[in-house]
Amino acid sequence: MxxxxxxxxxxxxxxxxxxxxxxxxxxxxxxxxxxxxxxxxxxxxxxxxxxxxxxxxxxxxxxxxxxxxxxxxxxxxxxxxxxxxxxxxxxxxxxxxxxxxxxxxxxxxxxxxxxxxxxxxxxxxxxxxxxxxxxxxxxxxxxxxxxxxxxxxxxxxxxxxxxxxxxxxxxxxxxxxxxxxxxxxxxxxxxxxxxxxxxxxxxxxxxxxxxxxxxxxxxxxxxxxxxxxxxxxxxxxxxxxxxxxxxxxxxxxxxxxxxxxxxxxxxxxxxxxxxxxxxxxxxxxxxxxxxxxRGLKVFPQNTGVQVADSVNDVPGADLQPETGEHVVLENTGNHAVDVSGWILRDAANNVLEIGEGYELEAGERLRVYTGPGADAEDAYYNGGTANVLNNGGDSVALWTDDAQLQDTFAN
The missing domain is CATH 3.20.20.190 (Phosphatidylinositol (PI) phosphodiesterase)
Structure with missing residues (x-):
């Protein structure tokens, strides 16, 4: 030794x-x-x-x-x-x-x-x-x-x-x-x-x-x-x-x-x-x-939609209806982007999906929830029965429905 x-x-x-x-x-x-x-x-x-x-x-x-x-x-x-x-x-x-x-x-x-x-x-x-x-x-x-x-x-x-x-x-x-x-x-x-x-x-x-x-x-x-x-x-x-x-x-x-x-x-x-x-x-x-x-664009295929936040540890239960754990997306670009079918994947390969009919205008945000709730223009609920996001800190990656990596986020 x-x-x-x-x-x-x-x-x-x-x-x-x-x-x-x-x-x-x-x-x-x-x-x-x-x-x-x-x-x-x-x-x-x-x-x-x-x-x-x-x-x-x-x-x-x-x-x-x-x-x-x-x-x-x-x-x-x-x-x-x-x-x-x-x-x-x-x-x-x-x-x-x-x-x-x-x-x-x-x-x-x-x-x-x-x-x-x-x-x-x-x-x-x-x-x-x-x-x-x-x-x-x-x-x-x-x-x-x-x-x-x-x-x-x-x-x-x-x-x-x-x-x-x-x-x-x-x-x-x-x-x-x-x-x-x-x-x-x-x-x-x-x-x-x-x-x-x-x-x-x-x-x-x-x-x-x-x-x-x-x-x-x-x-x-x-x-x-x-x-x-x-x-x-x-x-x-x-x-x-x-x-x-x-x-x-x-x-x-x-x-x-x-x-x-x-x-x-x-x-x-x-x-x-x-x-x-x-x-x-x-x-x-x-x-x-x-x-x-090397000073290059990190996500060359990015459409303008980014992960603005990952709200992992909400007050109360992680999967409480309407207000449980979720990820926030924001369209930082100048054009509307259809995010239907896009996915969020964490480091353990847990996946959150975005349902059909979600188009983000420039500047708009969308909350993507793990648990149950009533879908709205600015919120989509996966209806999951187990929490996905790690309360001690997590990272998620945003992918389009045709496998284009858009962004990563770590909290």
Missing amino acids: TQNPTARRRPVLRAAAAGAATAAALSAAVLAPSATAAPAPEDAPVLIGHRGAAGTAPENTVAAFEDGVASGADFFEIDVQLSADGVPFLFHDNTPARTTNVAEVFPGREDDPITSFTWDELQQLDAGSYFSEEYAGERIPHLDDAAEVATRNTGVFIEIKSPVNSPGIEQVVADALAEDAEWSELVEAGKIEVLGFDEASNQRFAEIAPDVPLQQLVGTVPDAATLERYATFADAFGTNYRTLDEAGAERVRDAGLGLGVYTVNSTEAYDEAAALGVDRITGDFPIQFSRYE
């Missing part, structure tokens, strides 16, 4: 701006060609696509990794676990219910641990349709699939997920990085970082692979003594951007650790994090942040 994190730390390389070829690889609904755009400023934070690029493709799939690479991000992040028969696979949740068709393929196993499935069983699941029918057939990837997509411009942040459910996973990841040629090349290029929330797991990994950069994740910045302990085995520290303040950022720097934040999903939140001097910013929309860093 190293006692000098600065001796282990490798310089992180800024990725070059995406060229015309990579820009063309993305759907025109998400990224417009940008071959002539300036590169990101040299002092811009390192940009990491969360779970690949979870805002524009199904998380932890090859499609999301390809979006992350095409965005020009410095890294894309993945979550690795072990199958029942010891195969390293990429998946975030502890159960398959949220992001696969497990109920159809293996009825009754929806809430079983994802690590209780064999690799063969995992390959029978569809991990893309939950996001959009466009991604039907996307499979749960093997760890090595991420290396095949990564490049020397866009590397990989490897999060060891729920290691208590995957005994021995630290050795499996370390062996892959040391023995597989594609992974080894990325390590040598400074394009790999391993991270996790479990301190004991991180310590085990540091002992096995002391030359691989390592990041300790915690939801809030702890006291100075705890950070100094992390610095005996980790190179960097990552936390929720909503909990970070100047004092916390200073404590991290005083401990000699690099500083990262997750999951940043609006340009306003990006600016706030950057102002605190963070080294790394992880978000679901690396495509949009890459454009933002």
Whole structure:
């Protein structure tokens, strides 16, 4: 176990701006060609696509990794676990219910641990349709699939997920990085970082692979003594951007650790994090942040309709009739826009829809509710029976009915 994190730390390389070829690889609904755009400023934070690029493709799939690479991000992040028969696979949740068709393929196993499935069983699941029918057939990837997509411009942040459910996973990841040629090349290029929330797991990994950069994740910045302990085995520290303040950022720097934040999903939140001097910013929309860093229009397909507010924590019950949780849209443009059939998607892929017959004139607002109520010219009710918006802070993305990304909002 190293006692000098600065001796282990490798310089992180800024990725070059995406060229015309990579820009063309993305759907025109998400990224417009940008071959002539300036590169990101040299002092811009390192940009990491969360779970690949979870805002524009199904998380932890090859499609999301390809979006992350095409965005020009410095890294894309993945979550690795072990199958029942010891195969390293990429998946975030502890159960398959949220992001696969497990109920159809293996009825009754929806809430079983994802690590209780064999690799063969995992390959029978569809991990893309939950996001959009466009991604039907996307499979749960093997760890090595991420290396095949990564490049020397866009590397990989490897999060060891729920290691208590995957005994021995630290050795499996370390062996892959040391023995597989594609992974080894990325390590040598400074394009790999391993991270996790479990301190004991991180310590085990540091002992096995002391030359691989390592990041300790915690939801809030702890006291100075705890950070100094992390610095005996980790190179960097990552936390929720909503909990970070100047004092916390200073404590991290005083401990000699690099500083990262997750999951940043609006340009306003990006600016706030950057102002605190963070080294790394992880978000679901690396495509949009890459454009933002290079001075391009963040949402090139925007019609003028934006998310003005997300009212997550209303007085009383979240789903009370008429006045429950809701998102506010505003037409900031000069022309009327028909928003019928548009959707709002949060970071967990909960979806709110807008019904038919809603056209916003310039300057008009529309409230889109999760729960029940009487539809009106300025309000649409989804009639949902479960709250969607996270009272502790959430992000939502606005999409047209033909899959054009219009805006993101984080509170």
